[in-house]
Amino acid sequence: MKAFLMYRDQDFDLKRQLPSNEQALTQDLELNTLFDAMALGDHFLFKVARTSVLSSLIDEDTILYRQHVLKDCLRNPSTIREVYQIPVELIAKKRESWLGFFRNHPSSDLYEARKLLEICVGLLGRLKNIADKHADNFLSEGFTAFFAMIKKELDDEYLFRMQNYLKALEFRDGVFMSAELGKGNEGYNYILRKPEGKRRNWVERILTQRTPSYTFRLAPRDQAGAQSLQELRNRGINLVANALAQSADHIDNFFTMLRSELAFYIGCLNLSEQLAQIGDPISFPVPAPLGDRRHSFQGLYDVCLALTKRQKVVGNTVQANNKDLVIATGANQGGKSTFLRSIGLSQLMMQCGMFVPAESFRANLCDGLFTHYKREEDTTMKSGKLDEELSRMSDIVDNIRSDSLALFNESFTATNDREGSEIARQITCALLEKRIKVFFVTHLYEFAHVFHDKEMQNAFFLRAQRKSDGRRTFKLVEGEPLQTSYGEDVYNEIFRTRN
């Protein structure tokens, strides 16, 4: 039995390895703000949000599969939250009665497993009731299959049979097993045997048969002997205790998986409710294949900025299809960084199957997202600033590949404009030749200018908008790089307000 709500035919692996640059991504895109909004203080929801957002999918099929499931959730929020309560309750009960800690000790594991399975059988019953009542309201392939499976696998007769089984495995009448002589004439291959016929009196029946048998009784105070006997008994029930403990684990895992997979959608519900409150739009993105080059959107805003400010924020509208390189230049504090962050965030949100913060959004998938942002001076003084920047670049190079998306924010400015431009140019050229999509926010004029002069078909230039009076709209518009970033404006603004 599998939930299969994240993938059509695959489990959601919460322990999967996150991309090696997850720390940089989290810092540069302020992902924790997004995760916090999805988690609302719940650690587990946070962890699931983090894992799913950072583990980008690269097939459109699974993305659309999740989008459909998510649409079902947005339509039936209370049912979903009710189903989510079931695995949550199992965890609470396990914690209350200290269950679920198997210690590789047959007798106690057998006892534990029986207890745990009893609780599980009850919860499975509850899940089945929800399925019976609400299944019809769900339209997505994922939920339809999920509820159908619950109804089919957990019929009443089966639940009853499980309960009976749990009683029989108490072994009130002793343990019966077979063994062989192994190396050194030591007994091995102990196998528990099921006595034939009725459960009662099987011992007597076996012993009255004609086969010769020898019996050995322990002396009354033979502690070591009793210990040894217990050990032998353990060897006998070893496999059956293991089988039962594993079954308990399997059911437990089913619930755990259900919890992780639903947690993603609960996180999405939480986020959508907050954005609805702020009044910012959401929409389901249209993914284009890896090899395509698409980025066209309306009203794309920085979701983290909206969540932080708790108010509507400025969105951008751009048509940059068939472009491998987007360079954004222009006014300081003109919304370039916000724009770049919204590009990164929407890419990650799309590739985990979520909605995106925009009125509409279409972009190609990317195989890996990499950010290279200017950082504060390295406080350890181990390396100079340019050293630090280039060493981070080198880390990126170790992992980046064709069809990755690279976001640069004011990179390579730790040296003068000319040298910085040359480094940026070499790096960008190489990335483009390797079919890597690049967004570069920069005030390195020479660098931006070189690419503009090349008149490349696949390059696109954006500029932070600045009204003729120096006011900023925080919007980006198509436009060639200018030789000044209007730092003077900012300087003036600060000095004017101070005076």
Next chain:
Amino acid sequence: MTFRSILFKKTEGGAGRDAIEAPPYFVDLNIGQIVDTVTAHKQEYNLEPFFHILLNDIDAIKYRQEIAQDLENEILLENIRTFAQEMRAVRRYTALMDKLYYKYHQEGWFLETVKTYCGAVACLARDLNAASLKSRGLLSFREYVTNYVNSDYFKSLVAETKTVRADLSSVTYSIIIKSGSVTVRKYESEIDYSVDVEKTFEKFKQGAVKDYTLKIPVRSGMDHVEAQILDFVAKLHPDVFLNLDNYCSKNREYLDETIVVFDREIQFYIAYLEHISKFKQSGLEFCYPQISRTDKEIYDYEGFDLALAHKLITEGSPVVSNDFYLKGNERIIVVSGPNQGGKTTFARTFGQLHHFALLGLPVPGKKARLFLFNRIFTHFEREEDIENQRGKLQDDLIRIYDILMQATPSSIIIINEILTSTTLKDAVFLGKEILDRIIQLDSLCVCVTFIDELASLSEKTVSMVSTVVPENPALRTFKIVRSPADGLSYAISIAEKYRVTYEYLKERIRS
């Protein structure tokens, strides 16, 4: 030729050879480190002493080189490893048996031990006969072990072992445990209960789950309850156990001494070959050096420091190899150039090559000719201690003096950065004096120094320098090349250092 030893062609060394201590240069040349790594997983064989005994006879060296060459055949090597593993089991079981109390338990383990031994030897004989051997040593051992395996004694040992073991394996019994009692009887095909449980809960199977079966530890004894059960099983099958008794008392002395010694000695080669296989996988080469007792025109191409290379490969860093040769009257390599450029490594490599060559083992390099020396002397900088500067210089000179007193024309002298504790002028003077004496001696010598003047002292000296990347003097190539000592340095490009220029990126990024 009757077979004596896989390590020694004649009986040189003999009984006392295990006691030999490590030569004094082991520390300076990091050979001790290498030997420790080589023998780390072979502690039980006590191989270290074999790495201390240098052969002083060219034929004895060839005897080993031939064997090592035969062992480069992966299949043969794997066969001998299998043999060694089985012999290890034999030793483990034998040690175990000494600790056991109950008769049938002990006899059971004895049977297991002999079975393992017979299997190991028979298999080895078969494998050796299938292998195409060229070395005198292994050919002679093959003859020995083949005769042994075909002897009547061995054949009947194998046959008896098999029969007794088969009878015991066929015994299956049932036990019924209630609190305070155990009953033993024959087994009568009742069904497996755990399979039944698994079937009922099958539909919940989710990926792999943990294994909760109790890991039953390897037994080093049997308690009275188990012994009692075994006695009952013996009562149920009296004939089988009587045969076991007879078998054990008859075959007490089953081990062959020559084979036991072979098992240890062959590990000398295996340990080393296993160690160097890691290097070979990284594309580094090894060769069997020509050895000469008289000719000092030596060379080694693409050699490297075994200790450093081990560290680098473990870290995943590349290893730089170096060449050297001496022609005509050249005797002394003077190494100078930037610090941290691989000078000391070069000096160590020179010493290591010679040491391992005289052990009869393959050495780092594509092609090598090396000298059959009588002794290696090393003079490496000592840790600075509390003593004052004059004390250190004095100490340096005393050590050098001792070396010069003992060295002969057949010795190798390796000097690493001495005279750093005096003024340059003094250092030049003293350095020349010392080198002049070595030139007189006609010993082979590597001298690492910061004093450029020493590099061109006579026709016997050869100047080699460590080099840097021309565009970036911060980057060392670790290449030591024949070149006049000039001490130049160059400007740097940080982007190159991090390998993020256009050219590097094109190469590095996966497509």
